[in-house]
Amino acid sequence: MHRFLLTPRWWGINVFVVLAVPFCLFMGSWQLGRFEDRVDSHREATAGRPADRVAAPLDSLLPVDKKTSGRLASASGEYGEQLLVPERTLDGKSGFYVLTLLKTDSGKAVPVVRGWLPGKADGAAAPAAPTGRVEVTGALQPSENSRTKGVHSDGGLPAGQLGVIGAASLVNIVPYDLYDAWLTVQTPADGMAAVPPKAPNDTGLDLKAFQNLGYTGEWFVFVAFVLFMWFRLYRREVETIRDAEAGLLAPQETGPEPAPQRA
Template sequence: MVVYRFLATPRWLGYAALTVAAATVMVLLGLWQLDRYHQRAEINARIEAGTSAAPVPLTGVVGAPSGAAGTVGPPPAEHTEWTRVTVTGRYDSAHEILVRGRTVEGAVGFEVLTPLVLSDGTAVLVDRGWVRPAAAGALTAPEVPAAPSGNVTVAGRLRPAESRGGPPQEVNGRTEVRRITPSAIAPALPYALFDAYVSSDEPAPGFTTVPAQKQNALQNAGYVLQWWLFAAMTLYGFGYLARREVRGPRPANLLDDEADEEEEAAHGASR
């Protein structure tokens, strides 16, 4: 239409390009949040499925290590996280590790990692549960129930290695880490490790179960709607400004007439 010819001017072409670019970025951000929603919803579905699923052998879910002592095996596939697994071996209490700074039920304490040595000489880290810090403070070792002796069968959830973990450190006579990263822990142990760990489903007395942390997928769904609504509002705003440009400025006499009408209405209401 002739009245919209102004849209081909450099100024309005610039406005249009900026509007399209902004709306495109918002749509892409919405798609990214949609992908995050699906990822988190899938994790929640795996957590729910694991509550009733029968455990499967650990080696059927993640590859066993085949290297020398101090090395780790292949990492588990992403879709195997939270799978219930079972593994048999003997606990190596001499190399037990405390994971500091862990919060359960609003309290900060320790998770207890004890290597479980399998019959082939490899091992997997078992998170036996959470314990409170000692009453005397963080400088004192917490009370940790002893691991059972002999061969035991452990059932729990498969957890992938945590990122940015460091090697174990000696702190006041105990071995500690901040994050559970088998590749960083393995060099301190006399056997090869699975590159994952098992979070026990049935902690022994004295331990608190480390709960499965569900993801807030609905938050991402809200962000999807938010970004796409912003994109729609951006495009609508451009169209609104273009329409105002077509209509042009309102005549001064029309503005005066409307002001008179408003004044008369006000006088009439006061009588």
Template sequence: MSGGSARSWLRPGLVGLHVFGVVAVAFCVFMGLWQLGAYDSRQEHEQADKREVPRVALSSVWGPDEPFTGKLNHRPVSAKGAFAPASDQVWVTGKEQDGRTGAWLLAPFLVDGDDRALLVVRGWAPEPTDLPAVPAGEVAIDAVLEQGEAGGTTYDPDRREIGSVRIPALTNELPYDLYSGFAISTSTSAAGGLDLVPPPQPGDVSWTVGLRNLAYALQWWVFGAFALFMWWRMATESVAASSPKVA
């Protein structure tokens, strides 16, 4: 850039435009980074909400006549009650664990009265066997809540087997008012010698959580790019207009 050209770019009439352009671009970049930080914070908070949920009493978050909501899924709870007679248990077949296919033992757990039951997975076995005995009397268990499973497998009353934890199907077969979801027990005392079933871990947080903040960040950067373009265009046009015309 020649000395004359440099003076044209730095003449008093353009200094203000340069200052405005720098401030506008810097502000847009800063605001974009701030919104990006807000997006990252939303993601972290959502991860914490999913993975660092304290264990609470079942009765404080869910009742037998209430629907199963997303907030209950994978929720650690504790509950007191009594297991229904061993003959009311059901094997849920086709369940894989440690690379093997076996069955879950599903037992009605009477939480609030004799007719209200939460279906509890006591444990896993390589294959269905005779129904094992249940713990006697009132017991306390720790468990993780899960929503009922889908599937078209019908219930076999003779073998007491079903292919998935289908709450509606089991409601018609068991003499209890069933909760609309089930629980996977994490208490060894309730397993009766079966292998405990590892509860599913919450999935990764969707990138769309906090999407508005991410969109605002991109928007601010687009504004910054536009401000940079307008500064360049106005400055170059002003310099060209002030340059001496060659005859």
């Protein structure tokens, strides 16, 4: 009865099932692994590690990646140009960052967000930076991108204001080399509020993380669907053979009978 499984048609069906099931299982496991990686990264970012609470030299943490983003970094030098970064939200309130360029001992400058103030960007309300040599400690952050961060570019902003914090947006403003990163001071002075570091990209439990979980379920559903369709075709084939053997199937039409020949 089961010799039909050796026919070319069923060879094709069986080969498809044998290849499709492992492929779907692999893809589902891969998507599940991506989701678990995001959960682990989110747990590490929110819980923090003991080493994260100890400031390390800025140069030792570059380039910024998922492991170094948010780490405390230290740099020495003198403050230079001060800029304002408007339309920045903190605790649901709109305000602006006070950003000052720190000219480090290495000869490069690093943008330092010294704090946040509520309201519209106002240079008169922004406290002046300390003079002389300073030691700055802040949370390390990667340079922003206007497309991915959802902030406007610097075009149209008044002089002394900056839309995107990064070396690419500062290269035409300051006359010295820049680090491709910035610091946010966690203990600001002069009544400013601290700007908390943002979690690294692709580490939070955001929509992308739950998309990975959804794709995991889809691939496993595909496995169940493939097996169900194979079993359904198999059962139909078996029932058809049994009905034929029991004589329950109507004879197939073979066309009109030929006319009798005349003698």
